[in-house]
Amino acid sequence: MNCTSRASKIKIFIVCWLCACSIGWAQEKTLRGNLQNRTDVEGIHVINLSLNERTITNEDGSFRIPVRANDTLFFSSLKYQPQTTVITQEIYKDGFLEITLQELVNELDEVLILPRLSGDIEKDLQRIEIIDTINFYDVGIPGFLGVQEEKIPNLMGQVIAPTAVNLEGLYKYISGYYRKLKLRRKWDVENSTIENLTNSYGAAFFEEAFQIPEDRLYEFLLFCIETTDIERDFRIENYNGVWEALTRSASEYRSRLPKKEE
Structure with missing residues (x-):
């Protein structure tokens, strides 16, 4: 009887210890x-x-x-x-x-x-x-219908002028605010493009056409954006350009994967 009780206590202790470890690992x-x-x-x-x-x-x-x-x-x-x-x-x-x-x-x-x-x-x-005529979305001239984003002024001429200094703008340059804002906007555009490409084509398309597994799709599309003009081509609905970018990038991307993942 004592042996059985002791064995039960040991089992309970082991279970509690494993649960505690799992909680710690998941934190x-x-x-x-x-x-x-x-x-x-x-x-x-x-x-x-x-x-x-x-x-x-x-x-x-x-x-x-x-x-x-x-x-x-x-x-x-x-x-x-x-x-x-x-x-x-x-x-x-x-x-x-x-x-x-x-x-x-x-x-x-x-x-x-x-x-x-x-x-x-x-x-x-x-x-x-002859290249197709660009529209106002390509060059940022008036015509944008959304909420106007914060402009990043030039340091010389707009922040530091001959007769005045924009103290708020100068602080944002010194603190790195404008630099981080540029990077964040670049990141947002890339994420939006990846989401739109994934929703438009579907994960199964990339796996069937380019042998890109679903768990590698985000990395692959990020690689495409960094090495091709796919973001611009998709935005202006140049789908031939999108296909060419995907085709070129797929071979290069797969060659960088570990051999066991190819």
Whole structure:
């Protein structure tokens, strides 16, 4: 009887201990991080794939992002190769991560410039492809119907003028407010484009046409936006351009994935 009672107590203790550990492991905390690369450390995308949280590195390569133990962080940039890092128990306990990204070396294909000009203006004009006329959305002239966003003035001439100084504007430049505002707007445009592309085509389309699994779709579309004009082409409904951008990017993106994921 005593043995049975003792065994029951041990089981209860083990169950309680496992529950306590699970709660501790599932708890979120803010992770501080820093990129150790010497140059181009600002504006790197940092995405917690487990929590769907995201942020952008500051000018010194630092960042903050919510994490849990065993979460996966994804780093993406045009200059560096995509990289994932698992938040181990040690990293989670320290609350700090130092990481060095591997620089991406692009090999450019041979460029052929066409058409060749003959010197006859009339004939040359007939051979040049004409681009569609842009509208006011492309250049930002009056015509926007939404809520006007905050303008970022030029430091010299608008913030610091010959006869006056805009103290509020000067403070926003010194504090980095305008720099962060530019990055945040860029980030919002990218997220909006990814959402619109996903809703328009559907995850199954990307997997069937380009062999991009659904759990990699966000990373793939972010890669497309950073390396092609897909955002502009989709916005102006140039769907041929969108298809070409997806086709070019898919092959390059798959070549960067670990072999086991290809």
